[in-house]
Amino acid sequence: MSCYLIKELLPLYIEGDCNADTNQYMAGHLHTCENCNQLYEEMKEPLPFIKPPEDLMPSMDEHEEKRKFEKRYYGKLLARACFMFGIVYVIMIILYWVK
Ligand SMILES: [Zn+2]
Numbered sequence: 001m002s003c004y005l006i007k008e009l010l011p012l013y014i015e016g017d018c019n020a021d022t023n024q025y026m027a028g029h030l031h032t033c034e035n036c037n038q039l040y041e042e043m044k045e046p047l048p049f050i051k052p053p054e055d056l057m058p059s060m061d062e063h064e065e066k067r068k069f070e071k072r073y074y075g076k077l078l079a080r081a082c083f084m085f086g087i088v089y090v091i092m093i094i095l096y097w098v099k
Pocket of ligand 1: 003006
């Protein structure tokens with residue numbers, strides 16, 4: 001395999017889309033070829049910039065908000081279930097007394 005092919009396969013290799021044999025060959029070539037290894041380092045580098053730490057904070061807040069909302073929602077649901085159960089219980093008692 002030539003350096004040209006290695007460069008073609010680098011994106012797939014970084015994404016982990018290569019099969020085991022290709023991965024092994026890529027790793028071996030990158031270990032011995034300075035040029036391809038440098039390119040590999042440059043190509044895998046931009047990934048952290050897609051998800052900067054600043055972007056992770058609001059999503060965590062958002063997650064916390066969602067959790068609070070769910071807690072409140074299910075709390076309301078539970079209260080309503082208790083209320084419904086109470087009504088059914090009262091109806092049963094009334095029906096018992098009517099009989
Ligand atoms: Zn190479």
